[in-house]
Amino acid sequence: MTKYILVLFGVLTSASAQIMLKKSSGYQSWSRAWFVFILLSVFLYLVSFVLYFHILRRFPISKIYPIITICVILLITGYGFFIGEKISTKQMVGLLLGMCSIYLILT
16 A cells, blocks of 8 residues: 555656646746745655655556656646646547556556
């Protein structure tokens, strides 16, 4: 069970780091808010890196890395939709194929 919690936190920290980078882009470079979001992103990437190290010790890389990557893509796309970004039909098909690939990898 613990190894699956590591995967969950690995996905969440990686996606959160990218979201913080996106949020930083809304501020003037080197402003206080920009700097805070950049630091949060760096911290989350660091935590994600350490988690990935532990995850890769517990799972075969050929299975876990595609699953983590697709989950991060799903979360980031969901965030984009939540903040009002348009999701195209091609993107939706790609996300569905990603979810199918997770199913195929796990079975």
